[in-house]
Amino acid sequence: MARLKNKYAGNGFFGVGILNNANDFNVGTLWRSAYVLGASFLFTVIRKYEPQGSDVTHAWTKVPLYHYGSVGDLKAHLPHSTQLIGVEMAAGALPLARFEHPLRAVYLLGNEKRGLDEHHLEHCAKVVQLPGTFSLNVAVAGSIVMYDRVSKMETAPRS
Ligand SMILES: C[S@@+](CC[C@H](N)C(=O)[O-])C[C@H]1O[C@@H](n2cnc3c(N)ncnc32)[C@H](O)[C@@H]1O
Numbered sequence: 001m002a003r004l005k006n007k008y009a010g011n012g013f014f015g016v017g018i019l020n021n022a023n024d025f026n027v028g029t030l031w032r033s034a035y036v037l038g039a040s041f042l043f044t045v046i047r048k049y050e051p052q053g054s055d056v057t058h059a060w061t062k063v064p065l066y067h068y069g070s071v072g073d074l075k076a077h078l079p080h081s082t083q084l085i086g087v088e089m090a091a092g093a094l095p096l097a098r099f100e101h102p103l104r105a106v107y108l109l110g111n112e113k114r115g116l117d118e119h120h121l122e123h124c125a126k127v128v129q130l131p132g133t134f135s136l137n138v139a140v141a142g143s144i145v146m147y148d149r150v151s152k153m154e155t156a157p158r159s
Pocket of ligand 1: 087088108109110111112113114115116128129131132134135136137139141142
């Protein structure tokens with residue numbers, strides 16, 4: 001039995017996506033980071049992705065890209081035993097530096113103008129926040145969160 005456990009040990013997986021993005025260039029940049037840093041899937045909520053130039057990796061040709069009609073729809077279709085993690089500057093959000101990433105996580109980023117509001121955040125198991133008093137670009141924020149996960153969990157990105 002111990003041998004089987006060793007053989008099948010792993011660091012789980014993660015997916016990343018954005019709610020109703022305003023700028024396809026940002027999403028392409030996010031997909032590029034997600035692919036390089038080892039995301040298992042990508043998703044959009046409300047607004048669908050239009051392939052364009054900033055994703056030079058064409059990530060959606062290599063990992064599944066899903067679409068959901070709402071955050072509730074996303075939550076209803078999470079992989080088994082997987083936590084939805086909101087990424088937002090919000091009251092009560094956990095600082096990223098001290099955040100322990102769940103083995104199986106789905107990271108949700110907000111719209112560039114409106115972010116994630118309370119209604120969206122209540123679907124999340126946890127909310128994580130980066131340092132600073134002014135928001136970062138959404139693709140930058142998502143890339144930092146994924147890098148933080150990879151660093152802490154020693155997940156091997158694709159070679
Ligand atoms: C440009 S921000 C949204 C703008 C924000 N609602 C505002 O009023 O300034 C877009 C998204 O990037 C992510 N984001 C940017 N800065 C962040 C930070 N410091 N901590 C966590 N998420 C951040 C969040 O997902 C946010 O919804």
